[in-house]
Amino acid sequence: MSSATYRTLLRTPGAAAFFLTATTGRLGIAMTGLGIIWLVHDRTGSYAAAGLVTGGFAVAEALAGPQLARLIDRFGQTRVLPPVLLAHATAVVTLLTLVENGSPRGLLTAAGVLVGATIPQLGALSAARWSALLRGERAASLPTAFALESLGNGLCYLAGPALVTAVGAGSDPAYGMALATALVIGGGLALAAQRGTAPPMSGAAERKGAGRSLRRPGFAVQVGVNLCLGLYFGAMQVSVAAFAVERGAADAPLYMVSNCAGLLAGWLYGLRRWRVAPQLQLAMLSAGLAVSCLPLLVVGSLPEAGLALAFTGMAIPPILVLSSVLTAAAVERAALTQAFTWLNSASAAGSAGAAAMSGRAVDAYGAHGGFAIAAAAAVAMAVPAAVRAHTLRARRIGSGLPPRPPTR
Template sequence: MSSATYRTLLRIPGAAAFFLTATTGRPGIAMSSLGIMWLVHDRTGSYAVAGLVTGGFAVAEALSGPQLARLIDRIGQTRVLPPVLLAHATAVVTLLTLVESGSPHGLTTAAGVLAGATLPQLGALSAARWSALLQGGRAAALPTAFALESLGNGLCYLAGPALVTTVGASGDPAHGMAPATALVMGGGLAPATRRRTAPPAAGASERRGAGRSLRRPGFAVQVGVNFGLGLYFGSILGLYLGSMKVSLAAFGVERGAADTAAPLYMVSNCAGLPAGWLYGLRRWRVAPQVQLAMVSAGPALSCRLPLLAVGSFLGTGLVLAVTGMTVPPILALVHTRFSPPGSSGI
């Protein structure tokens, strides 16, 4: 195995430009919700209000993401991204203005909803470009490309929250939203100007085929795997099902060392980076669906395993490291096996 595989991908004309710029914008996406939480809490003194605005942002992002992706598939990335990014920047400025002026919570929440609804999913757009670029004789390189995407996501979602927390803690929390929005704008506008690697707009027959694909078993598998990962990393429902974040917090509190939860969580995330890198460098002979079933068993078992079978912090860290190594291959496999070529679907 050699890193030349990744170098070869990035040497394809136009590939490095869209991948690196989209990756530059992804920390901004990871920073946005936490930045809103810091900002609103600082101005209102209420975690309830901050949670309401941040929750509105997150729900709107989740609901509008597939609709934006459908619009992008129909019209094209280069035509849709500029107005969407402008709307997002306007929504963020409106949110900042309303928070600073002490406006009613309903208006502030509405601005948060608008900011979330106009947030482009740069990772999905980059993956769609890889799918369009690596067709025909290049299709065998798609797993490597999606492993590279997974690695980029992992790095960005480690750096983003740390960056916005550092900026917010060192001065005015409002300053955390400025780099977040700037990164999203820069990471989105750069690919919008690069038409050569943009997937072509889908025709009527392709749109009808995409609608039928929602009823296929592959789409249900993709939804189920991503839903499971969401529970694993800690959602509201995950509180009741033993998500990893909640389990780690309980593990630390039970042993009188609550501050160990964050380092243990970091171990899990950091272990996935080299695993994702190495996964993309190897040509696997096992069928993708078999690989997915095998690696998905790790997160499914680990939510309870650190508490039930491991009694030391070192042992918990080792279990989490092994588990974290499975996440990038899962994401790469889901894209490779079940995503339609050139689609921006989220």
């Protein structure tokens, strides 16, 4: 294993440029939701109003994202991104103006919806560029590229909330929103300017068949996996915070342990070429996540919880990488941006639903009740992954082909 694998990928002409610019924009995206919370609460003094506006932002982002991706698949990143980014900047300015003028909550929520509906999923656009760049003989490098994407995404969502909180606490929350928007606009425009690595536009005949590929069973399983992952994330956010509060401690160290373990696992996973079929890897990792959740049902101290969260955190990045790999294999190129965006939307929907369910479970049974919701989500993810892997293995053997060789 050698980090030269990542260096080799980034030396591919144009790869480092689009990866770094997309990651810059993703840092802004990671800051936006929390930035809205700090901004609205600072101006209104109400967490209820802040939650309402942020909820509208999150729902609109999940619903509108695939529709924007559909336009991008049809007309290309370089043509669609600039007007979308202009609309996003206008929506943020509108929200800032309404907040400063003390507008009613309904108007603030509508502005939050506009902000969410116009924010581009730059991670999906970067993944689509990797898929277009690593085709044919270079397709074996795609898991490593998606592992690199997972690392970039993890770092953004680790640093973004901390950065927007620091800017808001040190000055004015409006500056945090302005910084987040500047990163999104700057990263997005820089990505749009890189025409050489943009996926080529598809013809009418190719687009017609590509839409049907989004209904294939292989892609449906990946949507289900990401929905369950969202349920897991939403339940863990509430449960970890409740566990720390019950013991009079801060929850940040627990999140840090889980995130750092995940970043390490994702980095190591991308360094190796795995000979096990991706479907079987996904089934094994999903089952491992479900098993590693069981200690959380009985942990009683912060060190015990930290150790358990480290093991659960290590399973997440490889699962995300495999989901992207299997999606790229299941969906036609002309619908690939839509497919990656649907995965994000499924995860967001699951997270929103789990936050409400786990909140009730925590109120009734304490933090362990919320951990039970997370464990159930992990089990729900493992079942279809295992069924899909078994089906493909049986089909391969039935056709007279040998099963995949074991890993090294």
